[in-house]
Amino acid sequence: MPLVSVVREDPELVATWRDVSQCHARVCSAMEKALQKEHSLGLSEFEVLEHLATTQAPDGARMQELADAVCLSQSALSRLIGRLETDGLVHRAMCVNDRRGIYAHLTDEGRARWEAARPTHRAVLAETMPPRPAAA
Amino acid sequence: MPLVSVVREDPELVATWRDVSQCHARVCSAMEKALQKEHSLGLSEFEVLEHLATTQAPDGARMQELADAVCLSQSALSRLIGRLETDGLVHRAMCVNDRRGIYAHLTDEGRARWEAARPTHRAVLAETMPPRPAAA
DNA sequence: GTACAATACATGCATGTGCAAGCAATGCAT
DNA sequence: ATGCATTGCTTGCACATGCATGTATTGTAC
Numbered sequence: 001m002p003l004v005s006v007v008r009e010d011p012e013l014v015a016t017w018r019d020v021s022q023c024h025a026r027v028c029s030a031m032e033k034a035l036q037k038e039h040s041l042g043l044s045e046f047e048v049l050e051h052l053a054t055t056q057a058p059d060g061a062r063m064q065e066l067a068d069a070v071c072l073s074q075s076a077l078s079r080l081i082g083r084l085e086t087d088g089l090v091h092r093a094m095c096v097n098d099r100r101g102i103y104a105h106l107t108d109e110g111r112a113r114w115e116a117a118r119p120t121h122r123a124v125l126a127e128t129m130p131p132r133p134a135a136a
Numbered sequence: 137m138p139l140v141s142v143v144r145e146d147p148e149l150v151a152t153w154r155d156v157s158q159c160h161a162r163v164c165s166a167m168e169k170a171l172q173k174e175h176s177l178g179l180s181e182f183e184v185l186e187h188l189a190t191t192q193a194p195d196g197a198r199m200q201e202l203a204d205a206v207c208l209s210q211s212a213l214s215r216l217i218g219r220l221e222t223d224g225l226v227h228r229a230m231c232v233n234d235r236r237g238i239y240a241h242l243t244d245e246g247r248a249r250w251e252a253a254r255p256t257h258r259a260v261l262a263e264t265m266p267p268r269p270a271a272a
Numbered sequence: 273g274t275a276c277a278a279t280a281c282a283t284g285c286a287t288g289t290g291c292a293a294g295c296a297a298t299g300c301a302t
Numbered sequence: 303a304t305g306c307a308t309t310g311c312t313t314g315c316a317c318a319t320g321c322a323t324g325t326a327t328t329g330t331a332c
Binding site for chain 2: 318319320321322326327328
Binding site: 010013014016017020021022023024025026027071122125126129 | 265
C-alpha cells in the first residue's frame with residue numbers, strides 16, 4: 001500500500017474534493033426528485049435501466065457488472081434488481097454456462113420507461129451541472 | 137423554471153457526470169473505511185468537525201449552516217450532532233439572541249479528534265482523487 | 273395584545289445501503 | 303472421484319438518510 005510518509009497540506013486538493021462533493025450532492029438531489037416525481041424512478045434504478053439499454057450484449061448484463069457500473073454494493077444491486085423485476089422493468093435469467101451467474105435484461109416496458117425518463121435525466125443534468133464541472 | 141424545450145443528446149455532459157459520480161463513489165468509499173478504521177469516525181462526522189474547527193466564529197456554527205456545509209438534510213444533521221455530542225466531540229448551546237437557534241461548537245476532545253484524523257483524510261484524498269479530477 | 277405565518281430544530285417513520293454471513297455452483301488439487 | 307477454496311448472488315441485520323410532522327420561538331399584521 002502506498003503509505004504516504006508526509007502529506008503536505010494541499011488546499012487545492014481539498015477544495016477540488018469539496019467541489020466534487022457539492023456538485024454530486026446537488027445533481028443527485030435534483031435528479032432523485034425529478035425522476036421520482038415525473039417517472040417514479042430512483043436515480044439508481046434509472047442508471048441500471050440505462051446501462052441495460054445501452055449495453056451491446058444481447059443477453060443483458062451480469063449482476064456484478066451492473067454493480068460496478070452504478071457504483072453500488074453487490075447486495076444493494078441485488079435488491080435493486082429485485083425491485084425492478086417486481087415492477088416488471090427487468091427480468092432475471094440464469095446463465096447457461098455458469099449456473100451461478102445471473103443475467104438481467106430489460107423488458108419492453110423497462111426500455112420504454114428508460115426512454116421516457118431519459119429527457120428528464122438529461123435536462124436535470126443540463127440545469128444542475130456547472131459549466132466547468134467540479135474541477136479546476 | 138428554465139424549461140428546456142429541446143434537450144439535445146449531450147454525451148459530453150453525461151460522460152462528465154459519470155466521471156463525477158464515479159470519483160465521488162471511489163473517494164467516499166475509501167474515506168469512509170479509512171476514517172472508520174483508524175479514527176472511528178464517519179465521513180460526515182469528520183466534515184462537521186472540520187467545519188467547526190476551521191470556522192472563524194468563536195461560538196461555533198448554527199445547525200442549518202452545518203447542514204449546508206456538509207450537504208445533509210436538517211434532520212440528518214440534527215442526529216449527526218446528537219451522535220457527536222454523545223461522543224463528547226461537540227457541545228450544543230442555545231443562542232442567546234434567538235432562542236430557537238442552536239450553536240454547535242467543538243470540545244477540546246473534538247478538536248483533538250479532528251486534528252488526529254486530518255492526515256488520514258488528506259492521504260486518502262491524495263490516493264483516490266484523480267490528477268485531472270472528474271471533469272474534462 | 274391576539275392571531276397567524278415563518279423560522280429553527282427535533283422526532284416518527286419508511287427506505288436504501290453496506291457488511292457479514294449464507295447458499296449454490298464452479299475450479300482445482302490430489 | 304473427493305475435498306476445499308473461490309466465485310456469484312441473496313439475505314439478516316444495523317444504520318444513516320430524507321420526508322413529513324411536531325414543538326417552541328420569533329416576526330408581523332391588525
